[in-house]
Every structure is written in structure tokens, then in C-alpha cells.
Amino acid sequence: MTNAVPSNAALARNASSDLFKPFQLGALQLSNRIVMAPLTRSRAKEDDLPGDLAAEYYVQRASAGLIISEATQISQQGKGYVFTPGIYSQPQVQAWKKITDAVHAAGGKIFMQLWHVGRISHPSIQVDGALPVAPSAIKPEGQSYTKDGFVPMVTPRALDMSEMPGIVEQYRTAAQNAKAAGFDGVEIHAANGYLLDQFLRDKTNQRTDAYGGSIENRARLLLEVTAAVVQVWGGDRVGIRISPLSGFGDIADSNPQALFTYVVEQLNHFHLVYLHAIEGDTGGTRTVPGGFDLQILRRLFNGSYMANNGYDLELALAARDADTADLISFGRPFIANPDLVERLRVIAPLNTPDPATMYGGGAGGYVDYPTFKAS
Template sequence: MSDKLFSPLTIGTLTLPNRIVMAPLTRNRAAPGEVPQALNVEYYAQRASAGLIITEGTQVSPEGQGYLATPGIYSPEQVAGWKKITEAVHAKSGRIFAQLWHVGRVSHTSLQPNGQQPVAPSAITAKTKVFTKTGFTDASAPRALETSEIARIVEDFRLAAENAKAAGFDGVELHGANGYLIDQFLRDGPNKRTDKYGGSIENRTRFLAEVLSALTSVFPATRVGVRFSPFSKFGDISDSNPMATFSAAIERANDAGLGYVHLIEGDTGETRDVPAGADLAQLRKLVKGVYLANNIYDRETAIRAVDSGAADLVAFGRLFIANPDLVERLRRNAPLNQPQPATFYGGGAEGYIDYPSLDKAAA
């Protein structure tokens, strides 16, 4: 095994000190108003040794929210909160992208402005749970977006990118995975539209292309990434031909000149297995920029993936929750703290900023 996983990688004008990425992780710890707070500043600063931090999903508008206490990036207060985080990460020589998120139908009326219905490509309810004031609750029935409304949502993404730039982020990642709005448009299970955003693969990838164009009008294209989950069932999502759909989605990313494509390999957090006829290696070959691999990696498999060229970067989720100094632990092949699932979603400092680093554990 080589040390390539721990070596620098340059994406456009941004050099990452190593190839270990902190995956986006919803933790439900924003302050009222969906504003990042001091607790979040400490959490991200602790993990600044990652080659790149990708923030938790950050909604681009009030309509884009699907879970309690997730941060936004559409109000001045939210931008100010994120600015404290980027400054703390940069003070430790870290690099950080904001993950821009609209949940679409994976929401509840209690989380929506004026108790309105969530929006979606088509009026098909997601058979999934969302996190509300009363705990995990069935997603509400959505309404289908009018064709005329889609430009408004594209503009919400563009404004979110402007806000991310103002907050000091190094770039942004578009959340196109895990059954949320972009993914809902891509797949023919939840997208039954008959306008220019539905039907053919070209039409179903149109919304993705328009949002990527909006984001790259704000940041250089190499400072923009996108996340896909071609074979995930998370969020009650399905597609009749994911290889064809996501080959086209990756080509849209290539056309936009993106810095990286972030792929969840297998079913999110469950298995790395893919359906019969699916081929991750074929999708990986299509990516013209940097390829960021994700899903149930450990030290050995990450080293092997980077050494072989199967991945340029590897994202870790749960291991970064429990190990703020994960890069150093992996470098030394040191023991790892074990994550505490009971504290993943909501709460305070416990299970968030109190996992010990190697130095603290030794002391």
C-alpha cells in the first residue's frame, strides 16, 4: 500500500492537502431560524484536517427544508453564521464547500412556509420519514411544480451560491442524490412530467443542467461539484434504467466542466452492492473531472481505491462524526472512536463535539 491517499490533489486552482473528504452529514443542530451556531463552528473546525469538508445539506430556500433544525443559506443571519464556520476552518488551513440542497417532496407541511405542501416534479408522495418537532413522521403529499415555477427554483440555487461565496466558502456541491429534488427530476419513478422536464432522459436531466449553469455562473466550474446516488433507494426513489439515466447526468456534469463528481457507490449507508446490469466502473470512466467515491469505505479500501485509480478522492461519513482527527488516525493506522447513532440527529454537544482526538485520548 502506498501513501497516495494522504498526498495532495489539485482541482482547478484549489489544492487539497490529502484525498480524504468529510462527507455531507445531516446533524440537525442549527439554531432557530435555521442559523448555524457556535456549536457548529467548533464541530467543523475540529475536522479541518480533511482534504475537503463538504457541509451538511443546506437548504437554498424555506421551501427546500425537509428536516428539523437543518441550516439554510438564504437569509443574512444564516450567511453570517456560515461565515464564522468558514473562517474557523480556514484558520486551521482547511477547505470547505457548502452542499446546496432542496428536498423537494421529502418534507412535511409543518416544516414548510405557511404549512404549504412540499413541491415535487410530480404529485407522488414519498414513502419515507422526515424529522419534525414530533420526531420521525411520514412525508406529506407534494404538489407538482408548474413549468413556470422551475426558473424560480433555479434562481434560488444561484442566490444560494452567491450567499455561499459571501460566507467565504471555497466552493459548492449540488446535492443531486438520495431522493431529493434534483434526484426526483432525474428518475422516471417520481418524475411523470409531460413537459420539457419529463419523459426522455434529456428532459429529465434538464433541471440538473440548468442548476449547474446557475452555480457555475457564480463560482468557477472547478469550484463546483455534484453528488449522485444512482443505485440508492433512499427517499423512496427509483428509476427503470439507472445506468442510462446517470450516464447522462454525468455527461451533464462534464458539459458544465465541474471540478468533481461525487458518487455514492451502492445503496446509501446500507451496502456497496449494485443491481444486476449496473457497472460502477463504467460510470467512473465517464467522469472527466475528479472522481469522489463514497459509501462504506475504511482505511484499506480507501487506500486501494486511490492507488488503483478507481477513485481520486474518498469521502467518509460516520467515521468523521466519531473521529475529528480522522486523517491522522488513518495515516497512523491508529484505533478509531466508534460513532454513537443515538446522537446523530439533534441534541447538543454530546456525540457532536466531544469525541476525543488521539492527543486527548492519550492524555
């Protein structure tokens, strides 16, 4: 976005677009269709408690129609990076309650993203140095972020069939804790190469039991988790995030259209409030490979469709003009622009995020980005 004064025609287009108008999302009325995507900022304290500045950080961004919290681990086993928050203990519930109360006092709405990283972890992060768990014992490429910095990932341990109910219960307990912490709903993280995505994809799931092989079997854990979370919240307070085309987390599938078509068809039984789709490669190209059609998923899904990945104002307006998405989620622009909704509405220049302060640290690069009016 340039520093040029916006034209009257551009401002009139914004004024007429429903991107900036209220939207009914299940039982919630959102103030606009702009969503703050989940953003890991690695500022949690000891015992995976959200940091002292988190309430200020989220309140600054409460003008978003909906905030989706940073990915939050459902258990100690589900943790993959240092300094990320959890939702598996009562102190964590109480810490998050202060944040949700502050967001609500500012007029905002906030969902919690429920996260189990699976194999994207390291023994130094796990309890008693245990191996990370996964559908199959296949080592991911890349490095883990630990207290000692970046270290190579390890070959995970394949989960035993007898452990599957326990994984589902971790999600159920986390969903109950999120409710006690005052969230307006939850998002199931089934994207970006983490545990539920690992079970879905045939590159990472090479099991031969009831949780592997066919598409139906590979989707089994996701559907069991969704059933448990919906029992806690009801479908109109539960969303789900998928990344059908992303290789993030060293992941792939031989037939993603068939896989995710089946997944969406089955998710419809739960009457979820939204489907949050990362369009293209996470944090990368929006190019969709030939033969894959995200709009098939949008048309199949019986709730709201939330689009993510590389959206700017023009793309967001075009999506609403063509009705290819109900909601647009913005990630990195919200890091540096707490007042992103207003900046987009008046076509103001955007602050540029500082890569050096995205992960870890204190207030710098977290709660000190200026609003447009202040700057």
C-alpha cells in the same frame, strides 16, 4: 479496526500511498485525498442558523483534505427536517462566515452542499403549512422529522412549469450567498431522493411536459441548476453529488445506467471540479446490481471522481492502488473521529459514533469525541 499494533508493512503501505499526500482539486491544493462527506447533524438554531458549536465541530475536522458541509437548504421551501441550516438569508451568511473563517484559520478547505429536499418534507416545516413540492404528486414512503417528532409524509404538490425558473434562481442565490459566506466552492446535492434526484428518476417524475418523459427532459432541471451555479462560481469550484443505485428517499429508475451516463456526459459541458458518487445504496450495501458499472461514469467524467459509501482504510487504499477513485469521502467515521485522517495514517483504532447523539442536541456527541492522542 482492531486495537492490534499495526505492522511495519502496513505502516509502510500507508506511507507510500498517495491517499495521504497533497492533491490538486481544480484551483485548490488539498492536503490529502480524504474528504469529509456531508453529514446532517440537526443542530441548527431558530431561523435555520448554523449552531454556536458548528465552528468548533468543523475546525476539529479541518485536517480532511476537503470538508463538504452538512446539507444546507437553499430556501425555506427546500427545508425537509427541523434543525437543519440554511443559506438563503443574510444572518445565515454571516453565521456561516464565522465557520469558514475558522476552518481556513485551521488550514482547512470547505465546500457548501446546496440542498432542496423537494417532496421529502412536511407542511409543518413549510411556510404557511404549504405542501412540499415535487416533479409529480406522488407520496413518498416514510416519515418526516418535525418538531412533533416523526410523522407520516404527505402527497406533495407537483411544480408548475412556470415555477421552474424560480427553483433555478433559488440555487443561484444560494450559490451567491455561499460565496459571500467565504466557502471555497459548492456541491450541488443531486442525490438521495431529494428534489433534483426526484426529477431525474422515472419513479418520481411522471411529468408529460419539458421536464418529464425522456431522459433528456428529466435531466433538464439539474442541468439548468448547474448552469446557474457555475455562472456564480466557475466550474473549477463546483462539484455534484449523485447516487445512481440508491433507493434512499423511496426512489428508483428503470434504466439508471443510461440515465446517469447521459447526465455525466452533459455535466462535462460545465467542466465541474468533481463528481461525488455514492457507490451502492446510501448508508447500506456497496453491492452494485448486475449490468451497472460506476467506472463507466468515472471514465466519462472530465473532472475528479470522488467515491463514497462504506469506505474504510483498506477500501480507500485499494481504490487508490487500482486508481478507481481520485478522492475518498468518509461520512460516519468523521462523526466520532475528528482526527480521522491521522487515525487512518497511523492505523489507530476508531471511536464508535453514538447513534443517540447523531441528530439534535448540544455538544454531547458533536464536539466531545476525543482525538487519538488525547485518548
